[in-house]
Amino acid sequence: MTTRVWDYLEEYGAxxxxxxxxxxxxxxxxxxxxxGSMRAFEEEFAAYHGMPHCVxxxxxxxxxxxxxxxxxxxxGDEVVTVANTAAPTVVAIDAVGATPVFVDIDPDTYLMDTxxxxxxxxxxxxxxLPVHLYGQCVDLEPLRSLAREHGLVVLEDxxxxxxxxxxxxxxxxxxxAAAFSFYPTKVLGAYGDGGGMxxxxxxxxxxxxxxxxxxxxxxxxxxETPGHNARLDxxxxxxxxxxxxxxxxxxxxxxxxxxxxxxGLAGTGLVLPSVAPGNDHVYYVYVVRHPMRDRILKAxxxxxxxxxxxxxxxxHTMTGFSHLAGRTGPLPxxxxxxxxxxxxxxxxxxxxxxxxxxxxxLREVLAAL
Ligand SMILES: *Cc1c(COP(=O)(O)O)cnc(C)c1O
Numbered sequence: 001m002t003t004r005v006w007d008y009l010e011e012y013g014a015x016x017x018x019x020x021x022x023x024x025x026x027x028x029x030x031x032x033x034x035x036g037s038m039r040a041f042e043e044e045f046a047a048y049h050g051m052p053h054c055v056x057x058x059x060x061x062x063x064x065x066x067x068x069x070x071x072x073x074x075x076g077d078e079v080v081t082v083a084n085t086a087a088p089t090v091v092a093i094d095a096v097g098a099t100p101v102f103v104d105i106d107p108d109t110y111l112m113d114t115x116x117x118x119x120x121x122x123x124x125x126x127x128x129l130p131v132h133l134y135g136q137c138v139d140l141e142p143l144r145s146l147a148r149e150h151g152l153v154v155l156e157d158x159x160x161x162x163x164x165x166x167x168x169x170x171x172x173x174x175x176x177a178a179a180f181s182f183y184p185t186k187v188l189g190a191y192g193d194g195g196g197m198x199x200x201x202x203x204x205x206x207x208x209x210x211x212x213x214x215x216x217x218x219x220x221x222x223x224e225t226p227g228h229n230a231r232l233d234x235x236x237x238x239x240x241x242x243x244x245x246x247x248x249x250x251x252x253x254x255x256x257x258x259x260x261x262x263x264g265l266a267g268t269g270l271v272l273p274s275v276a277p278g279n280d281h282v283y284y285v286y287v288v289r290h291p292m293r294d295r296i297l298k299a300x301x302x303x304x305x306x307x308x309x310x311x312x313x314x315x316h317t318m319t320g321f322s323h324l325a326g327r328t329g330p331l332p333x334x335x336x337x338x339x340x341x342x343x344x345x346x347x348x349x350x351x352x353x354x355x356x357x358x359x360x361x362l363r364e365v366l367a368a369l
Contacts, residue, residue, distance in 0.1 A: 037238035053205035056232035060181020063195035064092035077126035132161035253348035264359035
């Protein structure tokens with residue numbers, strides 16, 4: 001059987017009764033949209049983070065987009081972020097009419113190089129958008145100081161970092177707002193699409209609630225500005241409530257996989273993930289690096305193991321973002337990384353025998369290079 005980087009069927013087998021009960025709970029409740037499950041999930045997700053407000057939405061891209069709008073970021077504004085991210089981070093910036101400005105990444109963690117942010121600021125910069133990529137946190141302290149000094153907002157893209165901490169502080173609790181995705185592969189994943197935003201400020205939370213509901217507060221009355229339809233489905237919300245109670249267990253299981261990989265692959269020449277001091281990594285993806293990446297992927301494919309690349313094309317090199325050309329300086333670390341990284345199978349229910357199969361195949365292939 002082909003080994004894939006992600007699979008949910010093992011987990012579904014173990015949690016099937018609970019998931020089906022969640023579906024039945026919503027179907028039987030008499031309220032399918034903006035119902036009790038959605039509100040309960042928002043309260044519980046906020047409480048998990050010790051935050052006053054969670055506003056749920058239909059996916060992570062809209063979480064970034066609505067958070068930007070609620071923070072007042074729009075046409076003419078510049079948003080400083082990274083090109084080594086999932087395209088949706090930048091799709092959302094583009095969708096609100098703002099211009100992404102990319103800084104390069106740290107060569108060890110592959111996260112935003114925060115020392116480059118000050119030089120990227122202009123009088124149009126409005127927002128700093130760090131991405132807690134792969135499951136570990138960007139150091140937000142230097143970004144917060146810059147934001148204070150220059151009157152900017154900080155939006156954390158937490159789509160890959162549910163439950164991750166830095167110096168004991170959870171991802172999503174430091175910036176002016178945070179955006180999460182609950183896409184099925186994510187560390188907290190639904191059985192379909194989902195997303196959410198965390199925010200401390202009551203007025204911004206209220207604006208987020210309006211933006212996901214056409215711009216309405218009371219029914220049938222658009223208050224401030226036309227919004228979107230971006231509601232989280234109650235069925236997904238109820239499933240997420242159930243899975244939130246198991247989130248710390250999923251994270252522990254991911255860490256155990258990472259430890260097994262690290263032990264099994266030490267000394268092979270693969271560059272293994274580097275965890276920054278103070279970070280507790282949640283291993284959304286397990287990213288390794290090797291100059292002969294493409295040969296390794298092909299050889300693993302011959303072993304019936306399909307690996308993935310997160311991400312093969314830095315955002316600024318994609319033709320769909322060619323309208324940004326010329327605005328971004330060279331990003332040498334980002335660009336060389338994209339040719340060398342790949343990700344190993346990673347999900348909480350990944351059987352140990354499959355982990356060992358991946359380790360053995362990689363050891364064999366690397367020894368023969
Ligand atoms: C998954 C992801 C998103 C988008 O989430 P969707 O739910 O797929 O819209 C945004 N940013 C990052 C970093 C992601 O990994």
